[in-house]
Amino acid sequence: QVQLVESGGALVRPGGSLRLSCVASGFTFRDYYMTWIRQAPGKGLEWVSYISNNGSTIYYADSVKGRFTISRDNAKNSLYLQMDSLRAEDTAVYYCAREVLSTLSWFDPWGQGTLVTVSS
Amino acid sequence: DIQMTQSPSSLSASVGDRVTITCRASQSIRSYLNWYQQKPGKAPKLLIYAASSLQSGVPSRFSGSGSGTDFTLTISSLQPEDFAAYYCQQSYSSPYSFGQGTKLEIK
Numbered sequence: 001q002v003q004l005v006e007s008g009g010a011l012v013r014p015g016g017s018l019r020l021s022c023v024a025s026g027f028t029f030r031d032y033y034m035t036w037i038r039q040a041p042g043k044g045l046e047w048v049s050y051i052s053n054n055g056s057t058i059y060y061a062d063s064v065k066g067r068f069t070i071s072r073d074n075a076k077n078s079l080y081l082q083m084d085s086l087r088a089e090d091t092a093v094y095y096c097a098r099e100v101l102s103t104l105s106w107f108d109p110w111g112q113g114t115l116v117t118v119s120s
Numbered sequence: 121d122i123q124m125t126q127s128p129s130s131l132s133a134s135v136g137d138r139v140t141i142t143c144r145a146s147q148s149i150r151s152y153l154n155w156y157q158q159k160p161g162k163a164p165k166l167l168i169y170a171a172s173s174l175q176s177g178v179p180s181r182f183s184g185s186g187s188g189t190d191f192t193l194t195i196s197s198l199q200p201e202d203f204a205a206y207y208c209q210q211s212y213s214s215p216y217s218f219g220q221g222t223k224l225e226i227k
Contacts, residue, residue: 035216044207044218044219044220044221045156045158045164045207045209045218045221046218047209047215047216047217047218050214050216059214059215061215062215095163095164100169103170104151104152104169104170104211105152105211106154106166106169106170106209106211107154107156107164107166107209108166108169108175109163109165109166110163110164110165111163112162112163113163
């Protein structure tokens with residue numbers, strides 16, 4: 001079945017770095033845009049970044065622009081999020097999601113999430 | 121950027137009730153509107169895409185409507201498993217923003 005599994009979440013100090021991974025299975029990964037979405041504890045959902053199927057188009061939320069880098073390795077069915085200069089406000093569960101594109105688009109499925117905690 | 125506003129932020133209802141959640145966009149997003157359900161400790165799950173299309177496997181008691189700036193998610197007869205948080209999301213333009221969420225609780 002279609003599945004996404006994130007990893008890499010951890011406790012990190014402010015100013016530190018972390019790399020999240022998302023491994024896909026059950027579908028042709030190289031055919032799909034992929035997205036990172038986060039959720040701070042007790043808060044709502046915040047879209048973070050997306051990358052096109054071949055990596056040529058990338059977009060970031062203003063809140064992470066210049067600090068986070070999204071990438072993918074289609075040979076490994078993997079999506080990544082390099083997070084640098086981390087701040088306390090980056091503390092959240094990070095989800096990867098497949099973007100289904102037709103005339104419109106939506107996110108399905110989502111991974112189970114990985115928790116990033118930024119604290120000294 | 122497009123702002124998405126949901127109402128209410130929380131809602132208490134009983135099993136069997138009909139419930140409507142509203143989502144308003146700060147500008148027209150045509151039918152580029154999706155709804156997700158999130159249960160505690162779990163990832164969000166797609167319910168409705170393109171404003172009114174029911175995702176495969178989702179019970180028919182869920183329905184969506186609207187276009188332009190105003191949208192609704194309706195649950196025709198609440199079941200115990202429907203008590204969760206619900207989020208709308210626009211895919212009209214980046215950044216793809218979400219509403220702040222509606223928490224549906226048992227009365």
